[in-house]
Amino acid sequence: MLKLENISLKYGRHLVIDRLSYEFEENKKTLIIGSSGIGKTSLLNIAAGLTKASSGKVSNGFEKISYVFQEPRLFDWLTALENVSTVSDETEARETLSLMGLSDAGDKYPSELSGGMKQRVSIARALAYRPDLVFLDEPFKGLDAETRENIANTVFEKLEGKTVIFVSHDESDRKYADVILRLTKSPGSTLELVKSNSVFSE
Amino acid sequence: MIKTKSKSFKVISALISVLFWILVWALLSYKINLELLLPDPISTVSALVRMARTADFWITAGASLLRILKGILIAVLLGTLMSVFTAKLDAAEALLSPVMTVIKATPIASFIILAMLWFKDRGDLPVFITVLIVLPIVWANVSAGIRSVDKALLDVAKIYKFSFAKRIFRIYVPSVVPYFLAACRASLGMAWKAGIAAEVLCTPKNAIGTQIYYSKTYLETTELFAWTLTVILLSVIIEKVLIFGLGKLTQKLRVSRTEAKNAEA
Numbered sequence: 197m198l199k200l201e202n203i204s205l206k207y208g209r210h211l212v213i214d215r216l217s218y219e220f221e222e223n224k225k226t227l228i229i230g231s232s233g234i235g236k237t238s239l240l241n242i243a244a245g246l247t248k249a250s251s252g253k254v255s256n257g258f259e260k261i262s263y264v265f266q267e268p269r270l271f272d273w274l275t276a277l278e279n280v281s282t283v284s285d286e287t288e289a290r291e292t293l294s295l296m297g298l299s300d301a302g303d304k305y306p307s308e309l310s311g312g313m314k315q316r317v318s319i320a321r322a323l324a325y326r327p328d329l330v331f332l333d334e335p336f337k338g339l340d341a342e343t344r345e346n347i348a349n350t351v352f353e354k355l356e357g358k359t360v361i362f363v364s365h366d367e368s369d370r371k372y373a374d375v376i377l378r379l380t381k382s383p384g385s386t387l388e389l390v391k392s393n394s395v396f397s398e
Numbered sequence: 399m400i401k402t403k404s405k406s407f408k409v410i411s412a413l414i415s416v417l418f419w420i421l422v423w424a425l426l427s428y429k430i431n432l433e434l435l436l437p438d439p440i441s442t443v444s445a446l447v448r449m450a451r452t453a454d455f456w457i458t459a460g461a462s463l464l465r466i467l468k469g470i471l472i473a474v475l476l477g478t479l480m481s482v483f484t485a486k487l488d489a490a491e492a493l494l495s496p497v498m499t500v501i502k503a504t505p506i507a508s509f510i511i512l513a514m515l516w517f518k519d520r521g522d523l524p525v526f527i528t529v530l531i532v533l534p535i536v537w538a539n540v541s542a543g544i545r546s547v548d549k550a551l552l553d554v555a556k557i558y559k560f561s562f563a564k565r566i567f568r569i570y571v572p573s574v575v576p577y578f579l580a581a582c583r584a585s586l587g588m589a590w591k592a593g594i595a596a597e598v599l600c601t602p603k604n605a606i607g608t609q610i611y612y613s614k615t616y617l618e619t620t621e622l623f624a625w626t627l628t629v630i631l632l633s634v635i636i637e638k639v640l641i642f643g644l645g646k647l648t649q650k651l652r653v654s655r656t657e658a659k660n661a662e663a
Contacts, residue, residue, distance in 0.1 A: 246553050263557045269550045273572040282568060283558045325558060 197222065198243060198329065198359065203252035203385075205238055212238050215252070216385035218377075225352065225360040227373035229390065234379050236363045237266070240331045243361065258329035258359065262322035266334045268314035270306045276317045277302035284324035292320040295350055297343070311338045316347060323354055330355055332362035336369075348372065437620040445624035459628055461604035463636070465521065466593040469528025470585065476529070477536030478578070484537070485544035498534045506531065506592050510599045520602040527596035532585040539584070543577030544570065579644050586640065590633045 198220040205213040212235040220226055220243075228236050241247035242254060244263055270279045276298060280289035293302055296316040306314050315338050322330060335351070336344045345368075352360075352372040362369070370376060376391035420439050427438035437445075449455045484491040509530055510523070517523045547570060555565050597607020606625050613622035 244557060246556060261557055263553075265550070265553075267550070269554050271551065271568060271572070274568070282560070282564070321558075 197255060197257040198361075199255040200239075200243065201253040201255070203239075203242060203249045203254065205235070205242060205247065206250040213242070213249070214381060214383060214385045216387065217252075218387045220359065220361060221375060222359050223357055224374040225355070225362065225372055226375040226377060227370060228361065228363050228377050228379055228387070229365075230379035232365075234381060235385065236379055237333055239379065240333050240361065240363060244331050256329075258327075260325060260327045261329045261331070262325045262327035263331040264315075264319050264322045264333065264335040266337060268306070268311075268318040270314055270317055270321075272306050275303050275305055276309065276313075276320075279306070279317055280321045280324050283321055284326070288324045288326075289320070292324040293317070295323070295354070296320045296347065312340065312343065315339065319347065319351060323351070328358065330358055330360045330362075332360065332364075334364055335362065336364070336366070434617055434619050437623050441620050442623040442627060445620045446627055449621070449624055449628075455628075458604050458606055458609060459632065461521075462524075462594070462597060462606040462629075463632060465524045465597075465605070466528050466589050467636075469525040469593060470532055470582075470589050472525070473529045473532035473585070473589075474536050474582070477533045477581075478540050480533075481537050481540035481544060485541050491541075494537075498537055501530055502534045506595055507599070510596050513596070514600050517600075520600045521605075523600045523602065524593045524596035524605070524607070528589045528593045531588050531592040535585040535588070536578075536581045539577045539581035540574060543574035546577070547573045575648060579648065582640060582644060583637070586637050587633060590629060594629055 200216055200218050203213055203216045204211065216239070228239065230236055238247060240263075242249050243256070244261060245254065245256065246263075270276075271282070274282070276293060277286070277289055280293055284292075290299075290302065293299060296319055298313060298316055298320065301309060301313060301317075306317070309317065315335070319335060322332075332351075336348055339347060344366075348369065362373075370391070373391065375389070377387040378390050380386055380388055423436075424439050427436045430436050433441065480490075480494060484494055506527065510527055513523045513526055514520075517526065551569050552565075555569060560568065594607045594610070597605040598611045599607075601608040601611050606629055610622055610625050613619070613625060
């Protein structure tokens with residue numbers, strides 16, 4: 197269960213999220229869309245427990261959470277394999293790296309990898325953790341079109357049956373979502389249902 | 399290949415530079431022609447060789463070396479511990495920051511004279527002075543290192559529920575080590591200068607500083623130069639050994655080159 201109750205987030209005078217309440221569906225892939233700066237990343241961070249809401253309550257019943265950030269957030273001083281192994285055993289780490297097309301990059305340090313490869317290591321780390329709940333914030337940013345398609349298919353296939361909450365500006369990612377929500381603010385923040393179980397409301 | 403050439407070039411340049419200044423020293427000494435004011439390089443080295451043949455020389459040099467290393471070790475441990483507290487607790491930072499500023503600004507001679515009144519055992523005084531000199535450098539650097547730890551990586555640790563030990567060894571240690579190494583390098587030379595100055599003023603038994611003081615008192619300028627040369631040689635050797643050892647440690651801890659460079663800049 198992941199439930200947000202009357203969540204608000206303020207940065208100084210700027211109200212980023214205003215009294216938002218929502219309960220996410222379990223074992224579904226939920227895509228959050230919305231205009232830039234509306235607070236999608238802030239919302240994920242609050243839900244993941246990384247940012248403390250200025251007011252409101254977050255109830256999270258999930259034990260193991262993974263998060264793929266917009267940027268890879270790898271440890272520079274560890275190889276790709278060691279980075280993934282920080283959350284899993286080495287066999288699992290090798291398998292997920294291979295799944296991300298990085299079998300040969302395990303011994304390389306982040307500084308020796310391209311931006312796209314680093315992001316794939318970050319995705320491998322999230323998968324290797326075997327999470328119950330996954331947050332993906334623009335996870336495929338920086339990947340070329342062909343790699344993006346392959347990686348996205350693999351990731352969502354691997355996460356089948358898990359609770360996934362993801363943010364993406366790419367229209368093509370809508371096909372992976374069971375539920376699509378639009379974050380709006382007028383003036384209170386709401387998550388409007390756009391699509392649920394393949395039925396479009398627009 | 400290019401790297402090797404560059405390294406040999408550096409060694410040759412350093413040698414030429416040292417030879418040039420020895421030559422300048424020799425010419426000056428020849429011009430002044432008074433050993434009491436400026437002994438020539440050959441007399442100085444001869445005096446050093448003569449002194450090095452006696453057991454007393456090694457006992458004296460060893461005792462000074464131990465005192466200074468003891469001071470550095472205490473300062474490094476204390477400074478690291480303090481920086482952990484001050485980086486995490488604003489109250490500790492507010493409390494200790496002015497003390498460190500005062501220590502840095504106070505002349506070493508004032509501390510030495512005060513310490514002569516406080517310490518019964520004069521052998522402990524150079525250790526205390528070395529601690530006072532090294533402590534603020536280690537504290538400032540390690541605190542900066544702790545503060546430089548990337549919050550984004552701490553978020554990763556929070557999400558994946560890293561244990562306390564994993565946070566320390568996977569995030570904090572690799573991030574702080576470059577700052578720690580920079581502090582060690584910066585404080586080594588200072589530690590020697592302050593430690594020997596303290597020995598000169600408090601004249602403990604078996605100390606290079608005491609020998610320098612006696613050389614001055616008995617107008618044995620050549621011996622004074624020989625002891626000074628001993629300090630320089632010891633300082634250079636210890637620095638090289640320390641840099642080599644810390645370099646190996648850096649490799650083992652997988653500290654990123656970029657961070658190491660940033661910390662030393």
